[in-house]
Amino acid sequence: MKLKILPKGLVLRVRRGERLLDSLHRHGIPLPAPCGGKGLCGKCLVKVVQGTLSEVTPIERKRLGGLLSMGWRLACQTRVLDDAVIEILPLRAKILEWGFRVDMPLDPIIRHVRVKISSASLMLHDLGQLNADLKNATVSLSSLRKISLLRENCREVDMVMDLEAREAIDVEEDKGAIYAISVDLGTTTVVASLLDIRKGTREAVLSAYNKQLRVGEDVISRIEYIMRKGDRGLIELRALLVDTVNNLIRSLLEIKNLAPRDIKAVAMAGNTVMSLIMLGVSPTSLGVAPFNSPIIGPYVVKARRLGIIAHEEAYSYLMPILGGYVGGDVAADIIASGIMERKCALLIDLGTNGELVLKKGEKLYVTSCAAGPAFEGVGISCGMRAEEGAIERLWIEEGQLRYFTIGNIPPRGLCGSALIDLLASLRRLGIIDSRGVIKSELPGVEFIDGEKCFVVIRGSVSGTGHDILLRQSDIRKLQLAKAAIRAACELLMRKAKVSAEDLEVLYVAGAFGTYMDPENAIDIGLIPRVDPSKVTFIGNGSLMGCELFLLSSKARELMKALIKRVRHLNLHLESEYTDLFIKMLKIEPLDVL
Amino acid sequence: MKLKILPKGLVLRVRRGERLLDSLHRHGIPLPAPCGGKGLCGKCLVKVVQGTLSEVTPIERKRLGGLLSMGWRLACQTRVLDDAVIEILPLRAKILEWGFRVDMPLDPIIRHVRVKISSASLMLHDLGQLNADLKNATVSLSSLRKISLLRENCREVDMVMDLEAREAIDVEEDKGAIYAISVDLGTTTVVASLLDIRKGTREAVLSAYNKQLRVGEDVISRIEYIMRKGDRGLIELRALLVDTVNNLIRSLLEIKNLAPRDIKAVAMAGNTVMSLIMLGVSPTSLGVAPFNSPIIGPYVVKARRLGIIAHEEAYSYLMPILGGYVGGDVAADIIASGIMERKCALLIDLGTNGELVLKKGEKLYVTSCAAGPAFEGVGISCGMRAEEGAIERLWIEEGQLRYFTIGNIPPRGLCGSALIDLLASLRRLGIIDSRGVIKSELPGVEFIDGEKCFVVIRGSVSGTGHDILLRQSDIRKLQLAKAAIRAACELLMRKAKVSAEDLEVLYVAGAFGTYMDPENAIDIGLIPRVDPSKVTFIGNGSLMGCELFLLSSKARELMKALIKRVRHLNLHLESEYTDLFIKMLKIEPLDVL
Numbered sequence A, B: 001m002k003l004k005i006l007p008k009g010l011v012l013r014v015r016r017g018e019r020l021l022d023s024l025h026r027h028g029i030p031l032p033a034p035c036g037g038k039g040l041c042g043k044c045l046v047k048v049v050q051g052t053l054s055e056v057t058p059i060e061r062k063r064l065g066g067l068l069s070m071g072w073r074l075a076c077q078t079r080v081l082d083d084a085v086i087e088i089l090p091l092r093a094k095i096l097e098w099g100f101r102v103d104m105p106l107d108p109i110i111r112h113v114r115v116k117i118s119s120a121s122l123m124l125h126d127l128g129q130l131n132a133d134l135k136n137a138t139v140s141l142s143s144l145r146k147i148s149l150l151r152e153n154c155r156e157v158d159m160v161m162d163l164e165a166r167e168a169i170d171v172e173e174d175k176g177a178i179y180a181i182s183v184d185l186g187t188t189t190v191v192a193s194l195l196d197i198r199k200g201t202r203e204a205v206l207s208a209y210n211k212q213l214r215v216g217e218d219v220i221s222r223i224e225y226i227m228r229k230g231d232r233g234l235i236e237l238r239a240l241l242v243d244t245v246n247n248l249i250r251s252l253l254e255i256k257n258l259a260p261r262d263i264k265a266v267a268m269a270g271n272t273v274m275s276l277i278m279l280g281v282s283p284t285s286l287g288v289a290p291f292n293s294p295i296i297g298p299y300v301v302k303a304r305r306l307g308i309i310a311h312e313e314a315y316s317y318l319m320p321i322l323g324g325y326v327g328g329d330v331a332a333d334i335i336a337s338g339i340m341e342r343k344c345a346l347l348i349d350l351g352t353n354g355e356l357v358l359k360k361g362e363k364l365y366v367t368s369c370a371a372g373p374a375f376e377g378v379g380i381s382c383g384m385r386a387e388e389g390a391i392e393r394l395w396i397e398e399g400q401l402r403y404f405t406i407g408n409i410p411p412r413g414l415c416g417s418a419l420i421d422l423l424a425s426l427r428r429l430g431i432i433d434s435r436g437v438i439k440s441e442l443p444g445v446e447f448i449d450g451e452k453c454f455v456v457i458r459g460s461v462s463g464t465g466h467d468i469l470l471r472q473s474d475i476r477k478l479q480l481a482k483a484a485i486r487a488a489c490e491l492l493m494r495k496a497k498v499s500a501e502d503l504e505v506l507y508v509a510g511a512f513g514t515y516m517d518p519e520n521a522i523d524i525g526l527i528p529r530v531d532p533s534k535v536t537f538i539g540n541g542s543l544m545g546c547e548l549f550l551l552s553s554k555a556r557e558l559m560k561a562l563i564k565r566v567r568h569l570n571l572h573l574e575s576e577y578t579d580l581f582i583k584m585l586k587i588e589p590l591d592v593l
């Protein structure tokens, strides 16, 4: 029986009925399995490209949720029954570039429309007379120019219609594939995918650090930069962002051997600050109370006006800013998650800013809180981003800390998901109390530089040669971050009169959130106390929402209607918030108040 | 009693009750009066800027029609009753830059709209919520950028709304004046006017030769150039046209000390070829049978996309191409003339191409014919354009040819209006017969270079030192030109089942047509045999129509509806046309067939 492994193309001989994880490990393929194949860590993800595998298990259903429909399986739960092709992606790629996308009918934003030309003249005044799809549609200048070059006996042309902008952006033979670009404008990382929107497939995906990182880690640093440097600073940061996006697009085009003119639409989602900078609109009002966004809503403009590489007449769509710091990334999360189909559900996008969406009936309550970069590993002694050598997951086995690092190399630090695991584990071991205070005179607890610390990893086994420490002050920072998020949750739930039991689903979005352990997150009180099986990770919802926008008219309709249904709460103006915040500092599974 | 004369600013002392023409001539001001002050030639035009003059006479009402409402008077029919300010324009300017404009309610295309900003955020998704005028409106990128720079306590902004494009093109304090540019894209001459559209006034007007003249006189030469040179030729001619327009706009801005950002909209009208070249669309299909335009209808695009100087977000509006050679200039004529308010009327735009519009009930029949440049004075031995030294009008007084030249200098040739007068006069004197044959052995008839000629002006008095001759071959060319136009008239009238008596008005548009004598034009059979008082000259209807488009929503509505009501006849496909053409070669007041 043959098993082909993409992207490398290795072909393995495997035994029928053998556990996929075992087949891979037997051939030395290093698929992570930190939970030891118990279906708990969700790390042994593979994507089935072709062939028959054993049926989906209840464990997979619980762990993977919507990822199942995209062909994802847990290798530890799956057996090979026949020849098959599977795909193994680098872990970082999985975190950033993949996510859950609710199923929607395929009805892409661009369509070839055949238009009859009466007496060889194109009637600009009412394309709808020629074709009902073109009612009130316009024709781009470059399409006009092409039309005049058609042979005199030509009686039909294929127009490339942008159905959202209602403009024929080009006139060209229908060659089957229609490409578009989806972009997640992250503060740290920008991710772009190339879609064949006609087939509804993703052809390639790439990510890169946001070049703006050189002026600071979080959005606040970007705002301050612009406050300091004024218009020049804005132009500079805009150029860095556009440059980051364009480099990704260029690489995506190279992979599929395409030209800029092949990109017929671009959808982008970012937090409010990234969205504003992309538009060249100053975000400085977000730097001072009451932290308003100067504009609210979606924005459509030709990609070339923004300097984004695409067809010269292609439109770029910026997902709507919903209010304050709640930006287009959250709008995209909302669309991608499927929360719109729930009666009552909560969505948390965990990042430097925590953004929250609570759906109850027809209403969407949204808010954002400044969690700070602690859960991105920034500002924490042992913290680091989810890069090679970062401990991504950590658990106790037989009284011992066990862990798993990205890239399977000696650990250099802990990324966000492991920090949650660590807090939960230390609580369980009784090393910290609910106030977050490290108890003295326990194994692993030491005074270093006059501060109480817990030694997570000894220098002898770490990748740095130094001890990996969690300091008392680190715990404080993590407590502040988690209290900020949790208090915002509680405030929304109070406003909407929703209790944790009412939540059908608790969606978690964002790079760091994607691989966090829901039970640990509940145990430390980061997220409300729901049945852990209700926690669904949607990954990079921002990218997924943009993809759906390009692929489905249903998504586009939802996106357009969104802003009218949203009620944005400005925490800064909510007097209860401070109270809740203080209560939520405790490291324990806090109950709804 | 003081009379101030603009544009020079001279102040004359005049006698109360004195005829204005006499006052001017007494002071040596050379206002033309070829008919000797009988109210027949319509040449003694002055514009009243301020002050009281004698009442409008029936003669003026007949001669001036709609020009009256714009303040025009005939100096030979007007007496000064009090201090007054009048304006005397150079004759060429009058021909090209002024015209008749039907009265329409002022409701300009651009309006300042005050928008409340809720919690200092501008809601992009539904500006209509903020202000009913903004329903479905969008906000330009540069407006967005400005909004973010408003002070935090700002709760209202003034948006500069383009009501036609439904876009807020700018955010700025309402300073009263709103400027727009109207352009007549003529094959020979481009005319541009600067309007304060809020007040509805024309602030300045300028004209310049179309720089494309270097590749040929008429549209055919431009098409052939592009056929020969291909895309590069198109780009080149486009650049020449844009350059001509931009030079005019720059000069207009200088006159009023304005900046490009002050121009909030641009309306342009040209024949089909000029319109296509402006858009960068190849007009070559108009060079071969069946002479179709590749596109039909109006076009709207940001001015900067076309390279036209204006506010960076301002829109440019190109009046609709109606079919074949019937372009936006004719659409503008239609709007400016007021023909839409008539039950049955004919409009003739006399130029290198003759364009015709016949309105009957709800329908508009339009067509164009290739008259050739004969009536522009091109290709005729004694012909010349309406420049200094051209005889513009010619008549017989006491058996003698009398004439009047532009600039009052010795004659160098005849322009179109005088050529019509000459043909009519020669017929009356019996020097040519109805077939156009010059009779031998009559005074003034000579054989020169083996060809029968009529000596119009002897070299001893001409401005060139040479005889000004009308050759037999010249007469043939004029016959061909007039037959082409007249046959097209007849064809339209046949199709619509309209006779000359049915016509309420016969509108004549176009630079050369403006000062032609209606009786002479009827006598040689150039235009249908109507009561000469029904002939109304609308001058540069192309420019006027654009101005109305900018000034009045009624004009904009009419313009948009136009294309649906138009029936374009392609003479090339009408088998009767050749027949009619041959019949119309005769130089006599031909009756409707």
Ligand code: FES
Pocket: A032, A033, A034, A035, A036, A037, A038, A039, A040, A041, A042, A043, A044, A074, A075, A076, A077
């Ligand atoms: S190894 Fe499969 S879920 Fe942990």
Ligand code: FES
Pocket: B032, B033, B034, B035, B036, B037, B038, B039, B040, B041, B042, B043, B044, B074, B075, B076, B077
């Ligand atoms: S001089 Fe006044 S109309 Fe001729």
